[in-house]
Amino acid sequence: MSEEFEIRNKVAESGLINFDLTDLVPKGARKGIDLKDFLFMEMILKEKDFREKVSAIDIEEYRDAYVYIYNSADAIVPLWAYFLITAKLTGITKKIVFGNREDLEVILMHNAVDTYDFDPMIGKRVLVKGCSDKEIPENAYIELVEKLQPIVKSLMFGEACSNVPILKN
Template identity: 45%
Template sequence: MAKEIINRVASSKLITIDLEDYYPQGKRVVFDIKNWLYEELILREKDFREQVKNHDWSQYKDNYIALTCSSDAIIPSWAYLLLTAHLSSFSKKIIVGGLEMLETVLYQEIITDLDLSKYQNVPVIIKGCTNKPIPPSAYTLLISKIQPLAKTIMFGEACSTVPLFKKNAKN
């Protein structure tokens, strides 16, 4: 008779945290103001304000926006503030920077708001494989938040993890 196969991972106290489960739904948009500049280099206030006034901001409804300028122009702070003033009633989030910065800000808010009580004195696996663009900084923020609580922290998949942290027996 064959022995019954027991899934010890499923019956353990291991808790897997998959940051992909928290990925905010919504379109990500890079809003590059380069084309609104004179010769893609100089921000002329009157022309810039005219572009802002005539732009259809409703197309960004429920989007996450990364404001940027891909040319070497020096952009005054008020320009990003003016864009934000027009975008804020339509978009979910607006940052100045690229897509990675946008994802970092989103995950910073998510991880800050996580209820961490279930990670108290249990072994934790931070899942490593994702199909969505999880920024590396999200993982560092997560481990710094759960390390004071977790018994152990590993990275990867239940079948092959990399140990990262183990609480001292004294703690």
């Protein structure tokens, strides 16, 4: 084949780094614990009953999972109740947070972006992938820009064939 008709990948030759934020999503099961299930009539916290229900938790169900503790009941729950459940599962789970599933994902992605080694991107042109089959919290993109802005040559968002320039240094 002559050089005139050679197929070249200009994106690969450009030195552009394609970065997919979904690569940072921690793998593992997500499990929720609703405190209403631990309350008397799903409304009242009775300490003795609560402690019995916490002690009956099957910790294997939460092994190596990411756990979020929430309260869907219209009941006031003292902070020590969260302490008891957390103490029961600490060392079994990968992470425990207060809030809903979305809150858990925001915290997980914050930790992932915060601890990622961005050194290979210093002085480079970076394209952050725009489309994904996984849902990424918007805050992760904000934190990513904060990390990349001071170190990259340029930052774009989208796909190689159709991207939005974000910044040039």
